[in-house]
Amino acid sequence: MSADRYWFPAKRYGWGWGPPTTWQGWVVTLAWFAILLVGVRLIDPRHHIVAFLAFTLVMIIVLLVVCYAKGEPPRWQWGDRE
Numbered sequence: 776m777s778a779d780r781y782w783f784p785a786k787r788y789g790w791g792w793g794p795p796t797t798w799q800g801w802v803v804t805l806a807w808f809a810i811l812l813v814g815v816r817l818i819d820p821r822h823h824i825v826a827f828l829a830f831t832l833v834m835i836i837v838l839l840v841v842c843y844a845k846g847e848p849p850r851w852q853w854g855d856r857e
Contacts, residue, residue: 783846792846
């Protein structure tokens, strides 16, 4: 996959991905936030802390899998882009 086709580019400093650079990346990000907000509203952490933590963990894993599959390969960077 060429660098201009990545949905999520690598961060300039550190490890991980930065904000999306394609419309597909933005759709995934906005949908992820919307689902997260609905889940937070439906699962009251004061009464169902285990369910709330499980939901949040699953959501984070889903986003990481999408970023790993559609993003630039993660590696530690010191700000020097090629």
